[in-house]
Amino acid sequence: MISVAAAVEIIQTHWPDFGDTTIDFDGSYGAVLAESIEADRDYPPGDRVMMDGIALAWSEYNQGRRQFNLLGTVAAGDRRCSLPDQAGCLEVMTGALLPQNCDLVIPYEEVAIADHQVKIVDLRSRNPGEFIHSKASDCRSGTVILESASKLNGPAWSIITSFGKTKVKIKQTPRIQIISTGDELVEVTQKPESHQLRRSNLYGLQVSLQSRGFQNLNLNHLADDQEVIISHYQRAKLEYDILIYSGGISKGKFDYLPKVWSELGVTKYIHGVAQKPGKPMYFGVDHQAKTVIIGLPGNPISSLVCLHRYFLDNPPIYAQLTRDFTFKKDLTYFLPVKRSYTPQAVITAEPLPVKNSGEFIALANSDGFLELPQHQAYFQAGECFPFYAW
Ligand SMILES: Nc1nc2c(c(=O)[nH]1)N[C@H]1C(S)=C(S)[C@@H](COP(=O)(O)OP(=O)(O)OC[C@H]3O[C@@H](n4cnc5c(N)ncnc54)[C@H](O)[C@@H]3O)O[C@H]1N2
Numbered sequence: 001m002i003s004v005a006a007a008v009e010i011i012q013t014h015w016p017d018f019g020d021t022t023i024d025f026d027g028s029y030g031a032v033l034a035e036s037i038e039a040d041r042d043y044p045p046g047d048r049v050m051m052d053g054i055a056l057a058w059s060e061y062n063q064g065r066r067q068f069n070l071l072g073t074v075a076a077g078d079r080r081c082s083l084p085d086q087a088g089c090l091e092v093m094t095g096a097l098l099p100q101n102c103d104l105v106i107p108y109e110e111v112a113i114a115d116h117q118v119k120i121v122d123l124r125s126r127n128p129g130e131f132i133h134s135k136a137s138d139c140r141s142g143t144v145i146l147e148s149a150s151k152l153n154g155p156a157w158s159i160i161t162s163f164g165k166t167k168v169k170i171k172q173t174p175r176i177q178i179i180s181t182g183d184e185l186v187e188v189t190q191k192p193e194s195h196q197l198r199r200s201n202l203y204g205l206q207v208s209l210q211s212r213g214f215q216n217l218n219l220n221h222l223a224d225d226q227e228v229i230i231s232h233y234q235r236a237k238l239e240y241d242i243l244i245y246s247g248g249i250s251k252g253k254f255d256y257l258p259k260v261w262s263e264l265g266v267t268k269y270i271h272g273v274a275q276k277p278g279k280p281m282y283f284g285v286d287h288q289a290k291t292v293i294i295g296l297p298g299n300p301i302s303s304l305v306c307l308h309r310y311f312l313d314n315p316p317i318y319a320q321l322t323r324d325f326t327f328k329k330d331l332t333y334f335l336p337v338k339r340s341y342t343p344q345a346v347i348t349a350e351p352l353p354v355k356n357s358g359e360f361i362a363l364a365n366s367d368g369f370l371e372l373p374q375h376q377a378y379f380q381a382g383e384c385f386p387f388y389a390w
């Protein structure tokens with residue numbers, strides 16, 4: 001069986017490009033840019049006043065003047081004006097364009113205004129250009145600010161819309177169907193008998209995908225019936241970019257999926273990884289339909305762990321074991337943990353060991369899982385390992 005690292009490598013190598021699409025600027029969290037975004041003009045476009053107060057000429061101030069005639073008011077949104085007389089000053093509001101012939105702003109808190117006279121009462125030292133956000137000091141027109149492939153969050157959409165980009169090219173978010181399989185599984189709304197389970201994996205997987213910005217999701221369920229599985233696949237491979245199956249991929253007599261997939265032209269890249277949970281995991285691509293096939297093991301913990309470890313973007317962060325842990329099998333072990341943070345900014349992980357990968361109840365208070373490396377059996381308190389959050 002291949003290692004976790006090899007499985008990651010194979011998936012990255014064979015993951016198809018689902019192309020690009022153009023969306024309106026109304027934004028969609030988690031989208032990935034498929035073009036670079038450049039400034040449409042200098043930013044700021046003009047010298048910008050940063051504090052509500054008065055604007056005046058540094059030269060007058062520097063020669064010792066501390067009292068000025070008040071000659072008018074400039075609001076944010078006014079076209080640029082100029083200071084008519086060096087011995088005077090103008091009231092300026094935050095966000096206003098700095099009037100010509102002014103190069104010092106003094107906040108209202110530092111002056112006293114009476115009878116159209118402004119007296120500087122706070123006699124601290126000052127420098128020219130104080131409280132002025134000068135033109136093009138952030139960037140020049142044409143500068144690339146966001147690179148293609150960057151993930152779009154709030155600040156990115158602020159930048160894109162500030163630049164007047166009303167159409168944005170992003171990576172096509174794949175159309176995904178999540179399919180649970182198994183005759184033992186009934187609708188969540190049903191009251192199962194002792195030989196039945198509610199098909200809960202669908203919803204755990206759906207929410208996990210939604211948490212990473214995938215929105216184009218559809219849920220389905222298939223009985224352990226080969227013909228049903230085949231006819232479903234023939235349609236679904238054309239309607240979806242990714243088919244995520246839960247269950248039906250191990251050694252059981254009714255685990256039809258891997259055989260059906262290979263008979264229907266799927267190129268198998270992975271079927272079995274040296275890991276626990278998730279050993280039987282399957283990854284393949286139907287190149288003709290350009291559809292990714294992910295076979296998650298049916299055990300609920302296996303399904304969730306494999307989806308998160310291999311198919312959801314997980315920024316690599318490390319967490320420190322709070323106590324010793326032993327796992328003797330020569331497999332990578334994904335250990336559910338409860339995360340906490342110390343005042344020394346250490347992420348700690350308290351093991352929540354599970355009896356087996358069907359015990360989804362044990363995940364109730366978990367925040368994710370640690371990846372404990374293969375070929376190691378004893379893990380000490382204080383050792384750090386990759387942590388994957390749900
Ligand atoms: N002889 C062997 N048997 C098994 C092996 C093996 O290597 N040799 N692998 C075991 C491991 S490890 C796992 S994981 C499971 C995975 O098997 P499948 O992917 O075929 O999963 P199923 O048999 O369909 O289901 C397993 C288990 O999970 C329950 N399940 C399935 N779907 C759902 C759902 N949507 N919601 C809740 N629970 C679900 C299902 O009822 C089964 O109990 O194979 C082992 N066997």
Ligand code: MOO
Pocket residue numbers: 275276277278279280297299301302356357358
């Ligand atoms: O590999 Mo399975 O997911 O441990 O039961």
Ligand SMILES: [Mg+2]
Pocket residue numbers: 247248249250251252255298
């Ligand atoms: Mg099975």
